[in-house]
Structure formats: structure tokens, C-alpha cells
Amino acid sequence: MSEFTAAETAVQAAIDAGARYADARVMHRRHEVMSARNGDVDSVSQTSDSGLGVRSMVGSGWGFFAVADLADSSVREAGRKAAEIAAASGLVGRGDSSLVPSEPVTGSWSSDCAIDPFEVALSVKGDMLVRATELMREHGADLAEAMCQSWETRKWFVSSEGHRIDQHIRESGAGIMATAIGDGETQRRSYPANRGQYRTRGWEFVEELDIVAHAARVGSEARQLLSAPVCPSGETTLILGSEQLALQIHESVGHAIELDRILGWEAAYAGTSWLDLAQLGSLKFGSELMNITVDPTIPGALGSFGYDDEGTPAAARDAVRNGIWVGVLAGRDSGAMAGLDYGGSVRADGWARLPMVRMTNVGLEPGPHTLDEIIAATDEGIYMETNRSWSIDDRRLNFQFGTEVGYEVKNGQLGRLVRNPTYTGIGPQFWSSMDMLSSEIIAWGTPNCGKGQPGQIGHTGHPAAPARFQNVRVGVRA
Amino acid sequence: MSAVTDLAASAVEQVAAVLAGAEVEASVNNHRLSLTRFANSVIHQNVAEDSTTVRIQIHHGGRTASASATVADSSQLVALVARVSDAVRVAPLDPAWGGLTSPARPLDGPEPDVVIAPAERAAVVRAFVDGAQGLETAGYCRTNFWIGAFANAAGQLVGGRASEVGLSGIARNQGSDGVARHAPLRIADLDGAALGARAAAKARAAVDPIELPAGRYEVVLEPTAVADIVESLAGAGFNGKAVNEQRSFVRVGADQFDPSITLIDDPLAVGSTFDNEGTPRSRLTLVERGRTVALTHDRRTAAEAGATTTGHAFDSTFSWGPMARHLGLQPTGAADDVAADDGAADGVATEVEGPMADSSVAELVAGVQRGLLVTDFWYTRMLDPRTLAITGLTRNGVWLIENGQVTTPLRNFRFTQSYAQALMPGNVLGIGRTAMPIPGDTYTATSPRWSCPALHLASWNFTGGASG
Numbered sequence: 001m002s003e004f005t006a007a008e009t010a011v012q013a014a015i016d017a018g019a020r021y022a023d024a025r026v027m028h029r030r031h032e033v034m035s036a037r038n039g040d041v042d043s044v045s046q047t048s049d050s051g052l053g054v055r056s057m058v059g060s061g062w063g064f065f066a067v068a069d070l071a072d073s074s075v076r077e078a079g080r081k082a083a084e085i086a087a088a089s090g091l092v093g094r095g096d097s098s099l100v101p102s103e104p105v106t107g108s109w110s111s112d113c114a115i116d117p118f119e120v121a122l123s124v125k126g127d128m129l130v131r132a133t134e135l136m137r138e139h140g141a142d143l144a145e146a147m148c149q150s151w152e153t154r155k156w157f158v159s160s161e162g163h164r165i166d167q168h169i170r171e172s173g174a175g176i177m178a179t180a181i182g183d184g185e186t187q188r189r190s191y192p193a194n195r196g197q198y199r200t201r202g203w204e205f206v207e208e209l210d211i212v213a214h215a216a217r218v219g220s221e222a223r224q225l226l227s228a229p230v231c232p233s234g235e236t237t238l239i240l241g242s243e244q245l246a247l248q249i250h251e252s253v254g255h256a257i258e259l260d261r262i263l264g265w266e267a268a269y270a271g272t273s274w275l276d277l278a279q280l281g282s283l284k285f286g287s288e289l290m291n292i293t294v295d296p297t298i299p300g301a302l303g304s305f306g307y308d309d310e311g312t313p314a315a316a317r318d319a320v321r322n323g324i325w326v327g328v329l330a331g332r333d334s335g336a337m338a339g340l341d342y343g344g345s346v347r348a349d350g351w352a353r354l355p356m357v358r359m360t361n362v363g364l365e366p367g368p369h370t371l372d373e374i375i376a377a378t379d380e381g382i383y384m385e386t387n388r389s390w391s392i393d394d395r396r397l398n399f400q401f402g403t404e405v406g407y408e409v410k411n412g413q414l415g416r417l418v419r420n421p422t423y424t425g426i427g428p429q430f431w432s433s434m435d436m437l438s439s440e441i442i443a444w445g446t447p448n449c450g451k452g453q454p455g456q457i458g459h460t461g462h463p464a465a466p467a468r469f470q471n472v473r474v475g476v477r478a
Numbered sequence: 479m480s481a482v483t484d485l486a487a488s489a490v491e492q493v494a495a496v497l498a499g500a501e502v503e504a505s506v507n508n509h510r511l512s513l514t515r516f517a518n519s520v521i522h523q524n525v526a527e528d529s530t531t532v533r534i535q536i537h538h539g540g541r542t543a544s545a546s547a548t549v550a551d552s553s554q555l556v557a558l559v560a561r562v563s564d565a566v567r568v569a570p571l572d573p574a575w576g577g578l579t580s581p582a583r584p585l586d587g588p589e590p591d592v593v594i595a596p597a598e599r600a601a602v603v604r605a606f607v608d609g610a611q612g613l614e615t616a617g618y619c620r621t622n623f624w625i626g627a628f629a630n631a632a633g634q635l636v637g638g639r640a641s642e643v644g645l646s647g648i649a650r651n652q653g654s655d656g657v658a659r660h661a662p663l664r665i666a667d668l669d670g671a672a673l674g675a676r677a678a679a680k681a682r683a684a685v686d687p688i689e690l691p692a693g694r695y696e697v698v699l700e701p702t703a704v705a706d707i708v709e710s711l712a713g714a715g716f717n718g719k720a721v722n723e724q725r726s727f728v729r730v731g732a733d734q735f736d737p738s739i740t741l742i743d744d745p746l747a748v749g750s751t752f753d754n755e756g757t758p759r760s761r762l763t764l765v766e767r768g769r770t771v772a773l774t775h776d777r778r779t780a781a782e783a784g785a786t787t788t789g790h791a792f793d794s795t796f797s798w799g800p801m802a803r804h805l806g807l808q809p810t811g812a813a814d815d816v817a818a819d820d821g822a823a824d825g826v827a828t829e830v831e832g833p834m835a836d837s838s839v840a841e842l843v844a845g846v847q848r849g850l851l852v853t854d855f856w857y858t859r860m861l862d863p864r865t866l867a868i869t870g871l872t873r874n875g876v877w878l879i880e881n882g883q884v885t886t887p888l889r890n891f892r893f894t895q896s897y898a899q900a901l902m903p904g905n906v907l908g909i910g911r912t913a914m915p916i917p918g919d920t921y922t923a924t925s926p927r928w929s930c931p932a933l934h935l936a937s938w939n940f941t942g943g944a945s946g
Contacts, residue, residue: 035797041570043797046545046561050554051529063596066527069550081526088596089514089521092603122543126570143723181724186864265517267655268616268648271856352527391859391892393871398892398944400869402861422861422869424892424942453618454513454525476941478867478894 003028004166006070007158010054013079015160019056019086021099022079023159025309026052026070027351030118035147036129038137042145044122051351056082060097061089062333066352099332100343102312104162109306112299113170113202117150120203128212132176135215140223141178144215147196148174148206149447151459155309155351163311171302171459173198173445174206176215178222187225187419189218189404193243194387198445198459199300221405224417231406231421233475237378238423239371239468241385244403246363246444246462252427253285253292254362254460256396257319259330259338261357270451271394274427275325277338283325286431289367289467292320294329294345296360302445303362303461305347309355312344319362323432331357349456356452363463367437371466374436376412382474383407383414384421400424400476423474430469438465482506482530483637485555486629489534492559494631497566500538501578503630505754505793506549507531510623514599516647517616519607521600533754533793534562542572546793576755576777576787578632584758587749590641591664594621602645602670609674610649613681617647620917621665624749624924628756636756640749640924643668644917648874649677654687654887656680656833657854657874659702661917661927663748672828676835680853683833684875687887689943696849696907697938698842698879700835704807704930705916706855706870707897711741712802712926714863715898716764716772718779718790719799725863727898730770734898736906737768738810743802745789750804750924757789764802768903776800806929809838809913827912833877833884835932838910842934844882845908850891850938851877851884866898869941892942900935908934 001009007024014022028050035042051068052075063086067078129146136144151171158164175196180187190196191214199205240248260266261273275283295316296304307313310332319327330338331346334357348355375383389402406421407414441463449458489504508530515523532555533546543565547558602619620643627637644661645668658676662668699707720726728734745751745759752758755777764772775783776791779800790800827836833851834840843851858870871892878886899905910931918926 036570040573044543044565044569046543046565047547048545048558048561049529049531049548050550051548053527061521062524064523064525066525066529068529068548071550074550085524085526085596088600089524091597091600092516092519092521092607094518094520094522122565122568123570130570143725179723179725181864184864185862186725263518264614264616265522267517267650268515268618268646268657352529354523354525356523389859389861389869391857391869391871393890393892393944394856394873398871398890398942400892400894400942402869420861453515453620454511473942476869476894478861478865478896478899478939 003156006075010075010079013076014056014083017080017083019083022056024054027155030152033149034125036133039134041126053351054079054082056086058086059090061086061093064354098336100335106164110168111200115203117172117203132212132215136178136219139216139219141219142181143179146176165307176211178219180222182226189222191218198302198447200304201300225419228417228419231418231475237381238472239383242442242464246464247387249462251392254359257328258357259328259334274395274397285320285325286323287434288322289437290323291365298361301361301443301461302459303360308346309348310346353456358458359460361461366439366441374468378409381409422476433470436468441465483627486627490629496563503535505533507626513620515618519615536566537575538566541569543569576781578630579634579756581633584751587751590639605670606674609671610678613649613678619645634756636752638751649681651681652685654684655874661915680875684887687889689889692940694937698851699933701914701930702854703852705928708928712805717799718773718775733769735768735901736903740808741765743805745804753789753791755791759789774800774802803926809931810909838912839932842908846879849879865896867896869894889944891940894941895939905936
């Protein structure tokens with residue numbers, strides 16, 4: 001049975017069992033991760049999974065059932081069970097439910113990939129990772145780690161409204177991390193980012209990262225941090241590197257504009273949002289330099305796709321324009337409930353998980369400056385880069401981040417290296433204090449965004465550039 | 479033999495036919511997860527899955543490779559065997575390979591529950607919603623059934639079954655939330671109405687919170703908050719890999735904790751009777767009266783440390799290392815030879831009203847002149863593993879305690895605190911008499927569960943209020 005046939009069979013079975021709407025996704029996924037530690041390969045893991053997930057609506061209730069077996073009888077039973085579960089939802093259901101209208105789409109999409117990462121020999125990957133860890137150790141790291149990962153996803157989507165879509169997405173990335181162990185503390189330095197950098201591209205992207213070329217510096221900087229002074233405490237001017245700002249966007253903007261959170265659907269776990277739909281279009285989120293877009297069409301960015309998992313074609317949309325909140329990440333059901341006319345940001349972590357509102361590429365549009373200009377224009381402050389820790393409250397307001405390194409900024413120049421830099425604040429106050437923004441945008445990839453129950457891991461992209469913020473509290477300590 | 483043990487044995491035999499003399503191990507896991515989520519007091523997500531995954535690991539010619547795949551028919555197993563057999567030929571050398579587990583029979587776990595229909599989960603949700611008596615509610619009711627097997631080329635062949643149910647829910651009242659959670663092994667032990675009433679009582683006691691200044695406060699942490707401490711100790715403290723790499727503060731033989739602290743890992747309580755390397759599991763005391771007495775190891779970390787495995791290998795993409803996943807803090811009065819959590823005896827407290835979880839919490843609160851009662855921690859992240867310095871926030875209810883009484887609801891705090899320091903000798907002022915099984919956030923029948931009583935601590939470092 002072909003993948004499309006399996007999906008169509010499941011959808012029809014759900015409709016036959018009483019569903020008024022149904023859709024199904026068949027997915028084949030592969031994931032490979034290799035890691036090295038202190039000059040040896042630490043682990044090689046290759047996983048693959050295949051299956052079908054069918055979602056149905058009976059009355060106002062949703063039901064979802066997933067099964068690995070794609071035989072005719074199995075997918076028919078999956079469709080029937082999805083309808084049975086949807087009917088059970090109605091026992092504690094709401095009065096009505098609808099979907100944002102969607103034109104039936106027939107389409108096909110593939111991400112760009114010059115070198116298939118699964119065709120690159122393990123020995124090539126292992127040699128690269130081992131060499132990087134050797135160099136980090138030679139230059140000061142007590143614990144040197146390196147990792148590369150690749151994913152391949154093929155999916156076929158069918159709905160009872162007539163959608164019929166297939167997609168082929170390949171993702172790749174790598175990173176290195178050096179840890180120096182001192183008397184009662186550890187210090188860490190990474191490249192290109194905490195947990196690495198990832199794109200919807202092939203092995204050519206890993207080659208471009210050239211992790212071996214950065215290994216000596218990373219090992220040396222981890223060692224230097226052990227003897228650096230502690231980041232001063234107080235309120236100051238803060239300059240963030242683009243990787244840290246990408247995570248700041250992810251946590252304090254991306255999650256805050258998820259419509260399911262705003263509607264309270266994630267209240268018991270991931271949390272809600274400080275944003276109120278009544279203020280969409282008028283609320284001041286940040287300074288006029290703040291322009292955030294939701295754009296799954298950016299070539300090669302980690303949150304890019306051709307269609308979301310409800311069959312909505314990828315399209316760019318404003319989330320914050322000149323500091324004003326103007327858009328959300330939505331799905332067809334949450335959009336309809338909120339009275340909006342769009343969805344387009346729904347994805348699932350595999351065939352066995354229910355599609356839900358997820359970030360795509362949520363990022364900043366470029367500003368007018370460069371990092372050098374921002375530093376030159378700063379009399380006193382701290383420059384921080386490369387995320388080390390992150391924490392934010394369940395309304396996405398109160399955050400605290402730690403970075404791997406900080407540098408004092410004095411009289412327009414970078415000064416001393418400082419260790420254990422942290423900063424804390426409240427989202428809209430922080431974003432309103434952004435007074436300089438660089439044009440040097442990088443589309444950072446976050447491959448570990450957790451949300452939902454059962455847990456789902458999302459891959460998201462975040463274009464970001466260095467920026468400056470005023471009156472930020474830094475140096476929070478245990 | 480069951481179908482899953484047949485499948486595990488077949489995987490080992492098929493590899494042996496391709497790679498004579500190879501060290502091979504195979505795990506087969508069938509998970510049937512059903513989860514009903516509700517928000518705004520209606521069911522909005524309702525899911526179920528049935529999938530079987532096979533994982534094969536081969537060590538051959540000094541090289542190691544592993545791979546896993548969903549397997550629905552024999553052709554998929556053949557493809558997996560071919561893939562991992564090919565991979566091991568070109569895999570990098572692995573000098574730290576820990577070898578295969580010798581044949582050994584695990585102990586039996588509790589008899590699992592039957593598969594539960596979606597209407598039964600909906601009925602539990604209905605009871606929770608009704609129990610909250612008009613407050614808006616959100617949460618989940620989940621049921622899990624697992625059947626698994628392990629086989630290796632050294633002759634080890636074991637199988638097991640387990641079930642688990644869980645409910646975690648909040649009641650919401652004018653911007654304040656109250657929470658209740660329970661994770662028994664059978665749905666008959668899940669009292670949705672009592673949990674809904676408990677969450678509502680907390681939410682009603684939390685309205686109109688005021689903001690207190692940041693600073694160090696004496697605290698009573700309820701079991702839901704203590705679970706975060708226990709989980710952090712399991713992941714970053716007693717983890718054999720973290721200790722080998724000097725990233726952990728834990729030192730075996732050292733008096734690192736208050737003498738009132740005893741920590742026991744008890745995977746048998748949930749039916750997790752063997753680990754991912756086929757090693758039979760057992761109860762393991764990690765801290766005895768304040769002294770660290772053991773670490774958790776798999777075969778690889780044990781070999782590196784010159785120790786023996788404790789049966790804590792699990793399948794992790796990122797090699798986090800062997801972790802205790804069913805760790806319990808012994809409640810006050812527990813006999814040393816009694817399990818911290820038998821998985822069925824603990825119910826939902828109905829003997830108290832207001833914000834405190836149970837009478838055991840109330841006893842600790844009575845001993846506080848001025849301090850805070852904390853329900854839950856949220857979004858905790860490590861700042862430094864060597865000190866177990868962690869930042870996070872409070873959630874689902876914080877109150878001021880004055881003269882042994884809960885007096886005023888408070889707005890949430892951010893904290894930045896060394897968990898190791900908080901439990902050091904002299905810093906633990908009291909431990910509750912009853913432990914609650916708190917569900918972890920992975921969704922399998924043998925998923926992490928933390929058995930936690932409340933804790934009365936001398937000091938907790940709150941570094942910011944709700945306004946920054």
C-alpha cells in the first residue's frame with residue numbers, strides 16, 4: 001500500500017465512523033547523531049521510524065490515533081479508533097468548534113540539500129569530531145565534546161477536504177563544547193552555539209561550519225574563563241550577540257505569540273501568555289527597532305517547510321511591526337476560535353504525535369548598525385554571547401539567561417573577559433529598551449524546543465543580529 | 479515466550495548469522511500510550527498510540543554501532559539488522575565498550591493494569607472538572623501500558639510488563655492557579671474528584687497575591703517542588719557519567735547532606751525490572767542518613783570507574799549517562815527497609831483545607847516563624863553542575879507563613895539557588911511524614927517518577943519577584 005493510499009484509507013475510515021473532518025499523515029523519519037569525547041567517539045545512534053497518525057473531529061471533539069503498521073486493516077482500525085476517541089472527547093466537550101477555511105491543496109516540496117548527510121561515511125564524521133575534541137583538549141579543555149546530527153523526514157498528508165501533499169526535508173548541523181573544571185566550578189565554551197547550529201540543509205552546511213578550525217580557540221577560552229573575574233552585578237547597558245538574542249526571541253517572543261498558549265490550551269503545562277488577544281494590533285511589545293516576522297519560507301533556515309501539518313502553504317507574516325504586536329502563530333482550529341482568518345504554524349514531532357501550534361522561523365528583521373558600531377557607541381556596559389542557561393516563567397514575562405562569556409565594555413571598546421554572566425528582566429520592558437540593532441543577521445536553529453503532552457521536540461529557526469539594551473539587571477548569582 | 483521476547487531473540491540470531499562472534503544486544507519495546515488533555519474545562523486533545531520499537535547494538539572488531547526502528551513486520555527487522563550490521567563495519571573504534579550482561583533473572587514487578595478505554599479517561603477528567611466546583615481547569619489524564627524484552631548474545635533473555643496512570647491538573651481562579659497530581663499504577667486508584675477539589679482549594683487560597691521583596695527565606699517546599707530537587711540530583715548528581723567527568727558535586731563516602739536525608743532509587747515499584755543493557759534492576763540506596771553511599775552506573779561508566787553496573791542504562795540519544803529515574807526521598811518515620819513508595823498506598827489528602835497539600839505539610843508549616851510555602855517549581859535550569867546551582871521560578875501557589883500559619887498569598891518569585899547547598903548538614907529543618915509519587919514528564923509506563931515528601935529548609939535564595 002502506498003503512503004498516500006494508507007493516509008486516504010485512514011481518513012475514510014474515520015469519516016465512516018462518524019467524523020465530520022479527518023486528516024492523516026504518513027511519515028518516514030531517520031535521525032543520526034554521533035558524538036565524540038576527549039579524543040574518542042562517544043556514541044553513534046541511528047534511529048528510524050515509520051507510521052501513520054490520523055486526526056478526526058466528531059461533533060466538537062478531537063481524537064488522534066497513531067500506529068506503526070501501515071497495512072490496510074491497521075490503518076482502517078486507526079481511523080476508527082481516532083473517531084472513537086473524538087467521540088469520548090465530547091463527554092467533556094465544548095459546544096462548537098470550527099476550522100479556518102482552507103483551499104484543498106495538492107503539492108510537493110523538498111528542502112535544498114547538496115550532500116545527503118546519510119551518505120557521508122561514519123568514519124568521515126568520526127574523524128572530524130575526534131580531531132575537534134583532541135584540539136580542544138590540547139588547548140585547555142578538561143572535557144572536550146563534539147557532536148553532529150542529521151535528520152531526514154518524508155511525509156504524506158491527506159485530508160477529508162481534499163488536501164494531498166508530500167514533503168521531503170533534510171536537516172544537518174554540528175557543534176563543539178569545551179569544559180574546563182576548576183576548584184568547585186566548571187566553565188564552558190561552545191561553537192557555533194550551545195548544542196550546535198542546524199539548518200534545513202545537507203552535509204555541506206556541516207562542512208561550512210568547519211568545527212575543527214574553531215576547536216583550539218574554544219578550548220583555550222574555556223580555560224581562560226576559570227581565572228576571569230566574575231561578571232559584576234547591577235543595572236547596566238547590555239549588548240547581546242546574535243546567538244543569545246536568537247534564544248531571547250525564541251523564549252520571550254516566539255512562545256508568547258503561540259495562539260494555543262494565549263487561548264489557555266497549554267495552561268497546565270507549558271503555560272499561557274501575557275498577551276491578550278483584545279490588544280492584537282495595538283499593544284506595544286518593544287521599541288520601534290523591533291520587527292519580528294514569522295517566515296517558514298526562508299531558504300535553509302531550520303523552521304522552513306513547504307506546508308504545515310494541516311496542509312496550509314508556507315507564508316510569511318508579521319508578528320511585531322515597529323514595536324507593535326500584530327500577529328500570532330496559529331492553527332486552523334485555534335485561529336477559528338480566536339476569530340482570525342489564518343493558521344499555518346501547526347506541526348507534529350513525528351507520525352505518533354498530534355499536530356500543534358509550533359514556531360517556524362521567528363526572527364528579527366535587520367537593523368541599521370553593526371556590532372562594531374554598537375560597541376563603539378557604548379560608554380559602559382557588558383557584552384554577552386553564547387547561551388549557557390535559560391529560564392522563563394509560564395506567562396513568558398520574567399526571564400533569566402546565562403551566557404558562556406561576557407566582556408566589559410568601556411569607552412567604546414571591549415574590555416576584560418568576565419565569567420558567569422547572567423541577565424534578567426521582563427519581556428516588554430526589555431524589548432522596549434532596545435536602542436541599537438545590527439544588520440548582521442544569522443538564522444540560528446533551535447533543534448530542541450519542547451512543548452506539549454506527550455512531549456514533542458520542535459525544530460525552529462530564529463534570524464537574529466547583535467543588539468543593545470538599556471538598564472538591564474546583570475550578574476544574578478546563587 | 480511472548481511476541482516481544484521472540485522478536486528480541488530473533489534480532490540477536492539474525493545479527494549472529496551475518497557477523498559471527500559479534501557482541502549483540504537487542505531491546506524490544508511496545509508502548510501503548512493514551513493521553514486526554516483538557517483546558518478551559520473541556521477536552522481539547524485526546525490521543526493514543528501503539529508502536530513497537532526495536533533497538534540493536536553491535537560491538538564487533540573493536541567498533542560499536544547501534545540503531546533503532548519501529549518494526550511492524552519481519553521485513554523491517556531484516557532491514558534494521560542489515561543497517562546496523564553495515565554500520566558497525568565502518569563505525570569508529572570504541573575502546574570504552576562495557577561488554578555484555580551475563581544471564582540473570584530479574585525480580586517480578588507489580589501486575590499491570592488492563593488497557594483503558596477513552597471513555598474511562600474522560601470520566602476521570604469529568605470528575606476533576608466537577609471536583610473543582612466551578613473553577614476553570616486544565617491538565618491531563620494519561621494511561622500507559624508497556625511490554626518489553628531484552629536479549630543478547632551472551633544468553634541473557636528477559637521480558638517485562640508494566641502499567642501506569644497519571645493525572646496532573648490545575649484549577650484557575652482570577653489569575654491564580656492551584657495544582658494537584660497523582661501517579662498510581664491503576665486507574666481505580668486515581669480519584670479525579672478529590673484531585674480537582676485539592677487544586678481548587680489551592681487556587682481559592684491564592685487570589686489577590688502580593689509581591690514580597692527578593693531575598694533569602696526559610697521555606698516549606700511541597701512534594702511537587704521537592705520533585706524538581708530530586709530529579710536534579712538524579713540527573714546531575716549521582717549520575718556515574720557526570721561523576722566520572724568531574725561535573726558532579728557528589729563524592730561517595732562523604733557526608734554531603736543533612737543527616738535526615740536518605741535517598742533510594744526504586745525502579746521495581748513501577749515494574750521497570752531490567753535496564754537497557756539487560757541488567758536486572760534493584761532498589762539502590764544512594765544517600766543514607768546524609769552520607770553518599772552509591773552512584774548510578776551502566777556498564778560503560780562502571781567500567782570507566784572500576785565499579786559494577788547498577789542497572790541504570792537507558793536509551794538516550796545524547797548519552798546523558800546513567801540516571802536514577804525512580805528516586806525517592808525517604809519521609810520522616812520511614813523504616814530503612816521499607817520502600818519509599820509502594821506505588822499504590824498514597825492517595826489524595828482530604829484531611830486539610832486551604833493551600834497546604836496535606837497534614838504532613840501542615841506540620842512542617844507549624845514550625846516556621848516566618849517563611850514561604852512553595853507549591854511548585856517551574857522551568858528550572860542549571861547554571862553550574864559542580865554546585866548544582868539552578869535558576870527557576872515558583873508556580874501554582876506561594877504563600878507567606880507567619881507564626882506557624884499560612885497568612886498571605888504571594889506573587890511568584892525567581893530563585894537562583896544551589897540545590898546541593900540547600901540540603902547540606904544543618905540546612906534541612908524537617909521532612910514530611912508522607913511521600914507522594916509525582917509523575918515525570920516522559921510518557922511511558924516506566925517513565926520517571928519521584929517519590930517526595932515535603933521539605934522544610936533553612937534558606938532559599940529568591941533573586942527576583944514577578945516584576946523583575
